[in-house]
Amino acid sequence: MxxxxxxxxxxxxxxxxxxxxxxxxxxxxxxxxxxxxxxxxxxxxxxxxxxxxxxxEKDVTIVVFLKNDITDLEIDEVEDKINSLSNIDSYVFKDKMEITSDMMESSEVYKSIMGNWKEDENPLRDTFQVKVTDIKLIDDVADKIKQFDNVEVVKYGEEMVKxxxxxxxxxxxxxxxxxxxxxxxxxxxxxxxxxxxxxxxxxxxxxxxxxxxxxxxxxxxxxxxxxxxxxxxxxxxxxxxxxxxxxxxxxxxxxxxxxxxxxxxxxxxxxxxxxxxxxxxxxxxxxxxxxxxxxxxxx
Amino acid sequence: MDLIRIRNVKKVYKNGVTAIYDMNLDIQKGDFVFIIGATGCGKSTLIKMLYREEKPTSGKIIVGGIDVAKLRNGKVYKLRRKIGVVFQDFKLLPRATVYENVAFALEVFGLTKAEIHSKVIKVLDLVGLKNKIKNYPNQLSGGEQQRVAIARAIVNGPKLLICDEPTGNLDENTSMEIMNVLEEINKLGTTIIMVTHDKEIVKKMKKRVILLDAGRILKDYEKGTYKDESI
Known part of the structure; x- marks a missing residue:
């Protein structure tokens, strides 16, 4: 009290x-x-x-372009390898037809050019679009992916990102x-x-x-x-x-x-x-x- | 019985000045003692050591059973609760009423409102200020302010009341009124130690008088034996 x-x-x-x-x-x-x-x-x-x-940072994506003549089995191999890397947040696979239709939807000009392409004439590549957890280590991930077989080019807007x-x-x-x-x-x-x-x-x-x-x-x-x-x-x-x-x-x-x-x-x-x-x-x-x-x- | 026992006390300030030399003094319970002496003779240092505003450099001071020299800073309040102190400049809270100034001393102990009220009214009645409880200090005369300060000092029922020139700022009549209040309090059993310069008061009161000179006790007059001598 x-x-x-x-x-x-x-x-x-x-x-x-x-x-x-x-x-x-x-x-x-x-x-x-x-x-x-x-x-x-x-x-x-x-x-x-x-x-x-x-x-x-969330929007920054690594685009992995695969070789033109890649087989489904090889695509699976690349996917497994990406999966085994650390610092991967998420990834999606987009084949060239999907990309073509995406692009055609986005612009009339693309539509008129790409509309006539047949599958074996399509110059685009199948891709994996990879997002990383820690953007500071994006270089590392990109470098590792570059070493994979059947990977042609890896792009992620390096300069801008840096x-x-x-x-x-x-x-x-x-x-x-x-x-x-x-x-x-x-x-x-x-x-x-x-x-x-x-x-x-x-x-x-x-x-x-x-x-x-x-x-x-x-x-x-x-x-x-x-x-x-x-x-x-x-x-x-x-x-x-x-x-x-x-x-x-x-x-x-x-x-x-x-x-x-x-x-x-x-x-x-x-x-x-x-x-x-x-x-x-x-x-x-x-x-x-x-x-x-x-x-x-x-x- | 001794309320205060001072043994071989010496006080040297940090600047090297020695204020008290090897002092021995006993003050009995219920005494009324004047401490007189010229300015700088060590009067203030002596009483400041009693309520532990200063620490002795060496020696022993026992006040009401407490060894003052050994008291830690955080425990000083235990000594202060047994002692009331009154100053020349009253030291009242300017923004608090007479009632609040006195009640302040009790509130820190956690008493109930009713307990505080009855004690404050009783003590203000004793000093004759019961009708001014709602006034602020600046609405009071010097004598009245000093009476508030005395009321605050004794409201806890201390064993010892220390007065440092309580009449220094007051005229002759008012001073005598204050002395009557102090005498009254002394009769109720409180020991009083008062430092003063006022020879008239000391003569009239006929109490024990201790004359200090340059940090030493020059003379200790028994009750009623002090006559007009130079202070």
Missing amino acids: KVFRILGRNIRDSFKNVFRNFSLSIASISCIVITLIVVSISIVLTYNVNNFASLV QLITVFEVVKNISIAIVIALMVVTAFLISNTIKITIHSRKREIEIMRLVGASNLNIKIPFIFEGLLLGALGSVIPIIITIYGYTALYGHFNGQLFSPFIKLVPATPFVYYLSLILLCIGILVGMFGSWRAVRKHLKI
Whole structure:
């Protein structure tokens, strides 16, 4: 009972203190608001770049052209070999007639040219279309397939893929570094703002010590206060994130500039992001208070 | 019975200044003791060591059975709960009412609302401020603020009340009012140690007086034997 009474009072006091030290509370909250908005924007960017990158990576296919005079048995052999490779996500076999009809469907010009081809005149090749699990190792897989018997040519847009991989890797790493750096900076910024708040209440801490409050007794209300400031500070960034991103997603119909670049769907993404922002706000607020009050408890 | 036992205590500050030299002192339970002396004679250092704001460099200080020198930082609150402290500048919370300032000292112990209320009202009645419980410190006179500080210091029922120049900021009449309150508290059984510069008060009160000079006890006057001497 006693513990709950003390805890209840601590919570009540932290609410009171937030309002009694209103101007300083507003300073801490504004600081949290601004930094959490920046954190939110960078998480949105990072997540979308990553999403786009993984979509593109999924689309990269190795096309294995088989020799013209290949027999069904040999096709099975190649399939077995592909099957035995590691890093293979999926593959499909398309014979030349299938490819021809696909191409004819896609364009009138192709249709008029290819329409007259007979099976033994068809210059196209039977193919396997292979997708890999880890795109960074696509070179490896392609090289291995090249060594197979009855494989004529292996194509996968090598240059384009290589460049894309490099660009995505760089963008991914930079954006993750930015998010982490921002979080650390936020933590210290908020911690320092709360430090100013607490410094102005040195006397209060001194009196608490004098009347026999234990260190824990003194820390808890301040830590609750940090929690409260963090939670209050995350409200505006959460509202901006939810409405802002949903509006943005709606405005662009879920894609940026071309159907190729797809945005992450607004729900449930914005809700997860809100939760993350709330957690960052609370943790950073509590950490800031704890760090600041600790200094005043040493003699 | 000794409430305070000081044995061979020496205090040297980090800057090399020695504030107390080899001090021995006993204070009985229920005593009222004045500590007087010129500025810089070690009065403040002495009482700060009693409530463990400072640690002695060597020697032993026992307060109410607790060995103050050996007390770890995290356990200081155990000593403070047995001691009330009153300062010249009152040290009240400016944004809390009179009631809240006093109740504050009890809330950390987890008492119920009703227990707190009855204790706070009782102690504010004792210092004569029962009708001002809703006022804020800046709405009170200096004497009234000091009485709030005294109420806060004694609301836990401490065995020892330490007063560091409690009348330093007050005029003569108000000072005597405060002294009457302290006398009242002393009669209820609380030991009081008071540091002061005010010779008039010391003469009028006729209590035990300890005169410090340059970190040493120059003279220890028995109850009522102090006459006008230079402080």
